[in-house]
Amino acid sequence: MEEKGFPAFGTGCASLLSRHLTRRVWEELKDLETGSGYTAADLIRSGVEQQESSVGVYAGDAESYDLFSPLLTPVVREYHGNAGPHPAPDYSLAHLPELSVSAARKIISTRVRVGRNLAGFPLGPAISPGQRREVEERIKAALTRLPEHLQGTYHPLPEMDPALRDDLIERHLLFKNEDRFLLSAGLMRDWPEARGLFLSHDEAFSVWVNEEDQLRIISLQKGGDVTEVFKRLADGVAALSSHLDFLTHPRLGSLTSCPTNLGTAMRASVHMKLKGLAEDEEALHKTANALGLQVRGIHGEHSEGRGGIYDISNRMRLGVTEAAALGHLIDGIARLALLDDEASAS
Structure with a gap:
């Protein structure tokens, strides 16, 4: 930080934070604080400490999105292409496009997740240890009431056998505390207390508790049956929402x-x-971006592709329904599969 508190960004920093945090905006926000005690300095800490961030801000509570809107609304608008309003949820299957034969052959596994947080609590960057424990207890109680095809076991991280933990991480079923962007945002405080993994008996449905968000509700399986994975997710979201x-x-x-x-x-x-x-x-990333898709390595954000295998996902989240976003992904990966066939044949 400079003497008056305005953050210094390096010449190579291209984050949305660095583009939208002007001195005028900083002067307007720097002394504000939400009811959870979350400040503008807290909001931008990850992006200041980790200047490779593409975004650089983490909200501490619901109030953050209104109190710090002079910064957050332009960030949201640039990332999503809009700043709302957002439509009602829609997990319907009726109008989903069919997956192309070529795309289906190329897909190794399919995963759909949603993030959720509990009303009445701060978000992860501002939550207290006691509040985090209460969130965990409420989620654990709800998980015991899932329908039969989603039932499973809750594994608290502090009690987890290291061999089991390593196996689950290796199979992409469990989160770690090694993300430096989340660390800077305060999301890994008090690790591993009040964190855990719910895993269904068939391992096709899971819930991460108190990671980046208080719930990451996940449906996954081998192969390219996107519709089946989406339906399972919808069942889980509906059950937990009740x-x-x-x-x-x-x-x-x-x-x-x-x-x-x-x-x-x-x-x-x-x-x-x-x-x-x-x-x-580089051309793959540009093509995917033009299709409204994101490309990552198979080990998540900030990782690289290996052996020609990539993680392809929807970019659209705000201003679209769940069904529309999934349909967009299906169309996009069909286009990538066609282009890949052409590139392989040339």
Whole structure:
């Protein structure tokens, strides 16, 4: 920080925070504080400490999105292409496009998740240890009331056998505390207390408790049956919604700590073999971006593709329904599969 508190960004910093945090905006926000005690300095800490961030801000509570709106609204608008309003949820299957044969052959696994947080509590960056424990207890109680096909076991992280933990992490079923962006945002405080994993008996449905968001509700399976994975997720969200009061905003939909997840808070993704397009990763990223998709390595954000296998997901979350976002992903991966076939044949 400079002497008057305005953060210094390096010449290579291209985050949304660095673009939208002007001195005028900082002067307007720097002395404000939410009812949870969350300040503008807290809001931007991750993006200041980790200047490779693409966004750089994490909200501490629902009030953050209104109190700090001179900064957050432009960030939200640039990332999502809009700042609301967000439509009502829609998990219907009737109008989903069919997955192309070529895309289905290239998909290794499919995963759809949503983030949720509980009404009446701060978000992860501002939550207290006691509040985090209460959130965990409420979620655990709701998980015992899931329908039969989603039932399973809750595994508290502090009690988890290290061998089991390592196995679950290796199979992408469990989160870690190694993300430096989340660490800077305060999301890994008091680790691993009041964190855990719910895993269904068939391992096709899971809930991460008190990671980046208080719930990450996840449906996943091998292969490319996107519709089946989506339906299972919808069943889980509906069941948990009947026992938990989730945090929402009249304009922004589901509220999350990171503004990129607002709206549906849904990320639908496939691990996909794209060996032809892998020959030019820069072109792959540009093509995917033009299709409204994101490309990551198979080990998540900030990782690289290996062996021509990539994680492809929807970028659209705010201002669209869940069904529309999934349909957009299906159309996009069909286009990538076609381009990959052409690249492999040339």
